[in-house]
Amino acid sequence: xxxxxxxxxxxxxxxxxxxxxxxxxxxxxxxxxxxxxxxxxxxxxxxxxxxxxxxxxxxxxxxxxxxxxxxxxxxxxxxxxxxxxxxxxxxxxxxxxxxxxxxxxxxxxxxxxxxxxxxxxxxxxxxxxxxxxxxxxxxxxxxxxxxxxxxxxxxxxxxxxxxxxxxxxxxxxxxxxxxxxxxxxxxxxxxxxxxxxxxxxxxxxxxxxxxxxxxxxxxxxxxxxxxxxxxxxxxxxxxxxxxxxxxx
Numbered sequence: 001x002x003x004x005x006x007x008x009x010x011x012x013x014x015x016x017x018x019x020x021x022x023x024x025x026x027x028x029x030x031x032x033x034x035x036x037x038x039x040x041x042x043x044x045x046x047x048x049x050x051x052x053x054x055x056x057x058x059x060x061x062x063x064x065x066x067x068x069x070x071x072x073x074x075x076x077x078x079x080x081x082x083x084x085x086x087x088x089x090x091x092x093x094x095x096x097x098x099x100x101x102x103x104x105x106x107x108x109x110x111x112x113x114x115x116x117x118x119x120x121x122x123x124x125x126x127x128x129x130x131x132x133x134x135x136x137x138x139x140x141x142x143x144x145x146x147x148x149x150x151x152x153x154x155x156x157x158x159x160x161x162x163x164x165x166x167x168x169x170x171x172x173x174x175x176x177x178x179x180x181x182x183x184x185x186x187x188x189x190x191x192x193x194x195x196x197x198x199x200x201x202x203x204x205x206x207x208x209x210x211x212x213x214x215x216x217x218x219x220x221x222x223x224x225x226x227x228x229x230x231x232x233x234x235x236x237x238x239x240x241x242x243x244x245x246x247x248x
Contacts, residue, residue: 016072020045020064026167027096028052030084040076043068049089070173086184088124091165095180098131099169102178107171110137114147127183128152135169135176152183 017032020043031046047053054061061079068077087093094117101113114131121129128150135144153159162183169176 012072016043016068019067019071021136023064023067024053024060027093027100030087030090030092040066040078041074042078042080044080044082045135046082046084046090048084048090048093050081050083079155086124088121089126089182089184090164091163091180091182092167094121094182095165095167095178098133098178098180099167099176102169102176103171107136107173107176108138110176111144111147113209114145118147119147121182122149125185126150127182127185127187127189132179133176134179135171136173137176140173150183152181153209156190158189158191159188161189 011032016034020032021029028049029045029047031044033044033046035042035044045053064079066075069073079158084093096114098117101117102110105113110133114133118129118131125147128148130146130148130152132146134142134144134146137145161237162181164179165176166183167180169178
């Protein structure tokens, strides 16, 4: 019985999420979470465009709460808006933007759209990004294209730090799938070592001045050795010449 209740609850949550995404439109919602509290249901909408979601004087939020009460039979739904400060590091918003651009510009300019978005993400400071598009691009035969740049983890615990998302673009030639994976600059990489001033203070690294001084000392010592060895060589040469004369 508990399993059936759990499955029914998850089905209801999925229906609520799909309805809100469809109602507000593509490219306006990144993530949607539902939390159950003693007061009522808390629906958290993460978006990079809070103005479009809220509407004029909160009209869209009021309409959404009324639909959740009547259609989905929620007792006391409370909608919260969470703004995404850096939308270029959010994979879902990037994937939705790419899908909208493909729908608007067409599938012939898919390389321009993908490379432009990739450059914007890397200029913003991301460690790495990968964009994959699959469909009838640009010919009638379906193909998959990959656009990537930077450092992106594929295996290990650091893959949890990679934000991944999917989106679908409905074009005239057919359906195009978009996959995006972004590694933000705040991602924790376990095999990366940051050498800062605190770490340098633990070890005695020679500075440029000390290196130059030590090099100068070495040159002086070499010159002194050569000067000391010069008269010895001259004496040896004189001895050898005198010995040769005596033999003659």
